Amino acid sequence: MNQKKEPPRLMKGNEALAEAALRAGLQAYFGYPITPQSEILEYLTEHGAKRGAVVLQAESELAAINMVYGAAGAGARAMTSSSSPGISLMQEGLSYMTSAQLPCLVVNVSRGGPGLGTIQPAQSDYFQATKGGGHGDYHLIVLAPSSVQEMADFVFDAFRLSEKYRNPAMILADGALGQMMEKVSLPAEGSLPPGDKPWATVGKPASRERNIITSLFIEPERMEEVNLHLQKKYHEIQQEVRYEEIETNDAEILLVAFGLAARIAQKAVELAREKGIKAGLLRPITLYPFPSQIISSLSRKVISFLVVEMNAGQMVEDVRLAVAGGRPVAFKGRMGGMIPSPEEVLEEIESIAESYRIPAV
């Protein structure tokens, strides 16, 4: 998707994402400090203004998301970032933005919860990110990077998709992806042209009716129409589904994992293969839309599933819906900021292999 790239350099996930946002034509950023994402705010306050972006530290996440609402409504390519507790505070704004059909990018460099929780990485915001999060029937478009490279690349995809569908998009990362340094080839500046936004509130010329950005539709008939339109849009968004298949061709035990957990699962697949167990990995890249179809079709080929997450078992529900009872779906998770080791996951794979007496090759 992202054409020309520079030679690789070593960068922190948060900084790579922030730099990518500027290259993607970011026009307005509003944020609030919270660990483990503050580097995004820091990077943009240092580099944003001189590269033409509005960057403002808001008094709260609540204010930040509503500043994004205003800027997006004015037609700007707008963004905010936070971590789990701050993202919870933004849910009201996201519900409004979805109803008002405003595009924006929200980055959640998530941490362990519930409550103030921990600053260590977790994936326990999956439900909140993919099922709506605030009130009303809506979804965000959710992309889940699993490397610093994808932290940068997905900024372009998220802006493009959110503007195409006039719906907020989220990059759901975690504290480890935000903090770790990896090799990254940054996409070229200016490769994402600004879209046409005839609906934006830019000041009403005599030649057109006034533009109104609102989420208030007091007559139920009208509100239902708006909902039907949103649902039609979510149906169309299904075509944007993305996933990665690793060793799925002959897999008998199929792991499903996203983000950081997918990297651990991939290592566990390698270890299992070394032991002669035919394991594979399906990595959802878009969490909404969710790759249900590929999971459903793979369920006819594999013997058993193992979902690996850094939470108490959230995406596993969507995997079970896709598998629809056709195959057993096991779950391995760690919570509260703990990261499962490849060896722990391998143990699960081995115990599944043993229970089904999958013979070693």
Place this chain on the structure above:
Amino acid sequence: MEVVTTTNGMELVYQKPSTLTDTPFHYCPGCGHGVVHKLLMEVVEEMGIQEQTIGIAPVGCSVFAYNYMNVDMQEAAHGRAAAVATGVKRVFPDKYVFSYQGDGDLAAIGTGETIHTANRGENILVVFINNAIYGMTGGQMAPTTLLGMVTSTTPFGRQQAVMGFPLKITDLIAQLPGAYYVTRQAVHTTNAVRKTKKALRLALEYQPRKKGICFVEVVSNCPSGWKMTPVEANAWMEKNMFPMYPLGDLKVPQ
């Protein structure tokens, strides 16, 4: 002004500004909202800034302000109008941006946004309608409700020991260095209407100076919420509201 002659040969001396739509106001008889809407839109028309003006509507009785004001508008979540206005103004620093908010929206749920937007010196106009009650939800206590005042959630009158004091947020705003012009007006008499219009005009004329927030409070009434006739409501307002919220400038450009 050019002389317009109507079909029956009479000289047209007054008409609705083109910056107001033809949609009939939904406001109750005697309510101040319609007057303030008209004044604000008259100023926009007279200054010729319709194409450069973006308004932010609140949650409250004036939630539908965008149905009446013929300018590009955004509807904000409850209390967040100042943050939304900030987002718009930062993107368009040379356009005219205003928020139009009631007392519950601005001084209760949106206090944080109000104070910080003023303190940042955002170059916007905030129009603050203070009628000491939540009108749209049926007349509950507002942060500006007077002590002893009966509302649907202070059926025995607002008691300081339970619900604290009326919040004079405009006085608070005037203390902030980010505030450039802070005034408190009313629209219950012809004279008051003229003064409010002048205040709104000044506030918008100041905006291109980029010296900070302009904050125009309009002490208003709520005949339905106060359970009075419009005439009674205005008399009650003069007698009870004005001593607590005295009219006049709180801060003028130096």
